[in-house]
Amino acid sequence: MDMTARNVATDTVTPATRHLRRSWCPVTRSARRQFLRRSLVITIGAALSVPGPSMLLAADPQPGPTCPATNPTFTAVPTISSHGSGTLQAVITVRSGTRNVPTAAGSPKTPAVLRYFSGYEADPTYEWPAKTSADARPGPTLSAEIGDVVHITLLNHVKLDDFPGTFDSGEQGIGCDQGTTLAKNGTPDPNRYPFKDKYPNCFHGSSSANIHFHGTHVTPSTTGDNVLVNVRPNPSVTEADVKEYFGQIFKSCKLGEEPRTWAQLPHGWTDSDKNPKSQKNLLIHYDRTAPYVGPGRNPDGHGLPPELQLWPQNQLAITNGIWPQWYSGSYPYCFQIPRYTEDKKDKAYVKMGQAPGTHWYHSHKHGSTSINLFNGLAGAFIITDTSPTGYDGMLRAFYKNTDLKLKQQVLVLQQITNVLNMLSATGGGAPPLLVNGELTPTITMQPGEVQLWRIVNATVQNFVNLQPPGSAATAANSIQFKQTAQDGVQYDFKNYIKPQNGTTAINMAPANRVDLLVQAPTTEGCYQLNYGSTPPGTALVNVTVTGKAVSMGFPTADDSTKYPPMPPFLADIEPADIRLRRDLTYGATKDPTTTDKRAWQFTIDGKQFQDQVINQVMLLDSAEEWTVYNSDTLSGVRHPFHIHVNPFQIVEVFDPTNKSVTIDPQTGLPEVQRPGPPYIWWDTFAIPAPVQLKAGQKCPSRVVDDGTNKWCSGYFKMRSRFADFTGQYVQHCHLLAHEDRGMMQLLEVVTDKTILKHH
Amino acid sequence: MKQNWRIDIDEVPGEGTAFNPSTVTVAPGDLVFWRNNTNTAHQPVATPSPPDWQVGEIPGRQPAFPDDPSPTSGTVSFAGTGTFAYICALHPNETGTIIVKAPSS
Numbered sequence: 006m007d008m009t010a011r012n013v014a015t016d017t018v019t020p021a022t023r024h025l026r027r028s029w030c031p032v033t034r035s036a037r038r039q040f041l042r043r044s045l046v047i048t049i050g051a052a053l054s055v056p057g058p059s060m061l062l063a064a065d066p067q068p069g070p071t072c073p074a075t076n077p078t079f080t081a082v083p084t085i086s087s088h089g090s091g092t093l094q095a096v097i098t099v100r101s102g103t104r105n106v107p108t109a110a111g112s113p114k115t116p117a118v119l120r121y122f123s124g125y126e127a128d129p130t131y132e133w134p135a136k137t138s139a140d141a142r143p144g145p146t147l148s149a150e151i152g153d154v155v156h157i158t159l160l161n162h163v164k165l166d167d168f169p170g171t172f173d174s175g176e177q178g179i180g181c182d183q184g185t186t187l188a189k190n191g192t193p194d195p196n197r198y199p200f201k202d203k204y205p206n207c208f209h210g211s212s213s214a215n216i217h218f219h220g221t222h223v224t225p226s227t228t229g230d231n232v233l234v235n236v237r238p239n240p241s242v243t244e245a246d247v248k249e250y251f252g253q254i255f256k257s258c259k260l261g262e263e264p265r266t267w268a269q270l271p272h273g274w275t276d277s278d279k280n281p282k283s284q285k286n287l288l289i290h291y292d293r294t295a296p297y298v299g300p301g302r303n304p305d306g307h308g309l310p311p312e313l314q315l316w317p318q319n320q321l322a323i324t325n326g327i328w329p330q331w332y333s334g335s336y337p338y339c340f341q342i343p344r345y346t347e348d349k350k351d352k353a354y355v356k357m358g359q360a361p362g363t364h365w366y367h368s369h370k371h372g373s374t375s376i377n378l379f380n381g382l383a384g385a386f387i388i389t390d391t392s393p394t395g396y397d398g399m400l401r402a403f404y405k406n407t408d409l410k411l412k413q414q415v416l417v418l419q420q421i422t423n424v425l426n427m428l429s430a431t432g433g434g435a436p437p438l439l440v441n442g443e444l445t446p447t448i449t450m451q452p453g454e455v456q457l458w459r460i461v462n463a464t465v466q467n468f469v470n471l472q473p474p475g476s477a478a479t480a481a482n483s484i485q486f487k488q489t490a491q492d493g494v495q496y497d498f499k500n501y502i503k504p505q506n507g508t509t510a511i512n513m514a515p516a517n518r519v520d521l522l523v524q525a526p527t528t529e530g531c532y533q534l535n536y537g538s539t540p541p542g543t544a545l546v547n548v549t550v551t552g553k554a555v556s557m558g559f560p561t562a563d564d565s566t567k568y569p570p571m572p573p574f575l576a577d578i579e580p581a582d583i584r585l586r587r588d589l590t591y592g593a594t595k596d597p598t599t600t601d602k603r604a605w606q607f608t609i610d611g612k613q614f615q616d617q618v619i620n621q622v623m624l625l626d627s628a629e630e631w632t633v634y635n636s637d638t639l640s641g642v643r644h645p646f647h648i649h650v651n652p653f654q655i656v657e658v659f660d661p662t663n664k665s666v667t668i669d670p671q672t673g674l675p676e677v678q679r680p681g682p683p684y685i686w687w688d689t690f691a692i693p694a695p696v697q698l699k700a701g702q703k704c705p706s707r708v709v710d711d712g713t714n715k716w717c718s719g720y721f722k723m724r725s726r727f728a729d730f731t732g733q734y735v736q737h738c739h740l741l742a743h744e745d746r747g748m749m750q751l752l753e754v755v756t757d758k759t760i761l762k763h764h
Numbered sequence: 765m766k767q768n769w770r771i772d773i774d775e776v777p778g779e780g781t782a783f784n785p786s787t788v789t790v791a792p793g794d795l796v797f798w799r800n801n802t803n804t805a806h807q808p809v810a811t812p813s814p815p816d817w818q819v820g821e822i823p824g825r826q827p828a829f830p831d832d833p834s835p836t837s838g839t840v841s842f843a844g845t846g847t848f849a850y851i852c853a854l855h856p857n858e859t860g861t862i863i864v865k866a867p868s869s
Contacts, residue, residue, distance in 0.1 A: 108765050115765045166833040169797030183838045241831060296823040296835035306805055306823025424766040424795055430843035431793030
């Protein structure tokens with residue numbers, strides 16, 4: 006055997022992980038089952054984008070003759086589209102392998118083993134990323150029209166033995182990933198990960214997968230945007246193995262009959278004894294053979310103890326009419342993207358349609374969302390309305406007779422790495438911000454050209470502050486932009502034409518999306534769209550402006566009839582419609598036994614995510630107003646709040662840290678901001694951080710006393726309608742390590758016919 | 765970017781079982797783990813007594829299921845530089861070395 010040293014550095018990358026269902030977890034089987042059903046995660050909220058005069062920044066352009074040839078060319082990610090057929094069909098596979106990742110400008114890419122999405126529509130020949138390339142890329146862009154049915158075959162082909170300590174490798178019966186660390190030259194580190202973290206609110210189970218369709222208004226149950234399912238890796242399961250069965254499921258979905266019970270799924274895929282690759286047989290095989298050396302081990306170190314086995318948990322769920330959580334190798338996603346109609350007699354009538362816009366998809370399993378997105382498991386999901394009065398139809402029509410038609414660019418922002426800092430002995434700096442897998446790529450435009458840029462912040466923890474043109478900028482010498490949508494929901498015309506639009510910074514929290522009409526300067530040269538906390542910032546992309554000048558422009562205040570009208574379901578939620586008001590508080594607590602920051606616990610309403618606890622129950626089709634506080638006086642960060650399924654409108658913000666807002670003489674603190682109607686829709690909004698109160702200041706928000714100082718919490722107030730879909734889903738912090746470590750709540754939307762059972 | 769370094773535990777015909785490679789050089793903060801490709805259990809552990817570190821027992825592969833992935837260990841991460849010897853706690857004749865070296869040195 007060749008015993009020469011191999012550079013295994015390119016072989017493996019993942020934090021050691023243990024999965025949710027280990028004996029370390031002192032919960033009952035029922036409790037575990039309950040948790041497993043819920044163990045998905047949610048996304049975050051966007052940063053404050055209520056226009057404020059202080060957000061005006063001065064980044065004067067510094068055009069150069071040409072963009073540096075050393076910068077990579079912008080990579081347009083291929084799109085899998087429904088092509089007007091009414092059905093978006095795709096096979097998405099979670100793969101693992103060595104990918105090349107930019108780490109610094111001017112340096113060669115660094116190889117690292119990562120998990121990543123690949124996908125194709127029908128012919129694997131056209132799979133993206135192509136097998137001939139090893140560059141790290143987002144998954145393929147998905148594109149569908151509202152009203153379409155989505156059929157996605159998910160395959161999980163992660164190679165477990167390339168990753169250390171994932172849940173069916175070397176199980177020690179602990180439940181959380183472990184970092185075994187030598188602090189310095191052999192001194193043992195008693196504080197190695199998981200340190201104070203406890204299952205299930207710790208990093209674990211990193212090779213399991215599912216897909217969250219972030220921003221969609223679809224069912225959170227069964228084969229919809231169901232982040233409670235957990236698809237174990239199994240490379241032996243191929244598309245051919247499931248194609249016939251999934252075809253039957255997809256056919257039913259197309260007819261509007263999405264599966265509601267396990268029994269409605271094809272027997273051959275679910276619990277057939279004859280098919281060796283039925284879910285029953287695959288899970289039983291895993292239960293019998295998985296490496297396990299925890300309590301109750303078998304002599305050979307294989308086979309799970311009964312209380313940890315997966316198939317019995319599924320069986321119990323099925324018996325109780327609950328959608329089972331565990332799958333091996335494959336899962337069928339099928340759901341309809343609702344098109345709003347005012348005809349209440351229409352079979353497809355919904356109170357909230359899907360907002361057409363820039364959405365995205367990503368892996369969303371509790372305990373591994375952060376490492377999975379750090380690996381790059383994300384892609385854009387563009388939902389269009391090309392009807393004559395739709396968002397896309399109107400924008401395209403506006404540019405129909407200009408020199409160029411409106412071209413679209415999709416920019417997926419990511420930070421790629423293979424190791425979580427908490428699992429390493431040395432920590433490390435933040436990875437660079439990549440655009441479609443490249444560091445500061447170059448986009449080429451013609452002088453004066455307008456393009457629609459759809460930007461997705463798919464990073465784990467990076468607030469991206471897009472810089473506006475500087476005060477001396479002109480259309481001749483600077484990139485101009487106008488925002489047309491936030492988080493996949495279009496701007497009302499009245500918001501679009503506000504003078505702040507295009508002149509103030511746009512702060513994108515992790516998970517936020519923005520649509521920008523971007524206009525190239527009329528003078529040829531190299532320009533930058535910058536980001537950063539202070540101007541001029543760092544170049545996100547270079548733009549080479551070259552070629553024939555074209556006449557295009559933005560819709561102006563005179564173009565109200567040419568700008569996409571707001572669909573009726575996106576009208577403001579009026580105060581009279583509010584059924585219930587409730588408060589939520591994001592916070593953090595210390596462990597009294599240590600000063601180590603790694604022991605901080607991130608909580609909502611004082612608690613971490615809990616088994617068997619539904620934290621909020623909302624009535625179907627009702628509207629509510631939530632005030633969401635940030636009382637985290639430890640980390641002092643903005644926590645991006647995200648909720649699945651339904652977007653919300655921000656009606657009030659108090660940011661005590663915002664130095665650009667006028668000081669309220671009554672409080673001595675920044676004024677409470679009330680942007681006024683029409684309100685902007687979001688699905689992720691960063692809760693402003695608290696400040697320490699000074700003498701004479703009167704906090705208009707919740708006061709937190711940490712025993713030494715008093716703090717004034719930041720907050721926002723939002724209104725949302727829990728429309729059309731019952732079921733369980735989550736709200737959580739979209740700083741995804743916080744979500745993995747417990748900053749999440751389980752929600753349920755119920756009808757007034759629901760009988761709540763007492764447990 | 766930090767790296768993950770995988771050390772295989774392999775059967776070597778005529779020689780028994782060995783860590784492969786037997787010596788790896790890594791940077792501070794990198795993660796090291798082991799993959800057991802043999803049919804018996806192994807457990808890497810540092811040689812000082814008491815050991816500075818050890819990973820849990822890694823079960824062997826099951827011959828009846830050759831397509832199943834090889835079991836892997838948890839990870840070891842080194843903050844400081846130096847040369848660290850280790851053995852298998854279950855088979856002390858199996859030895860290996862991890863050299864931790866700053867990238868610039």
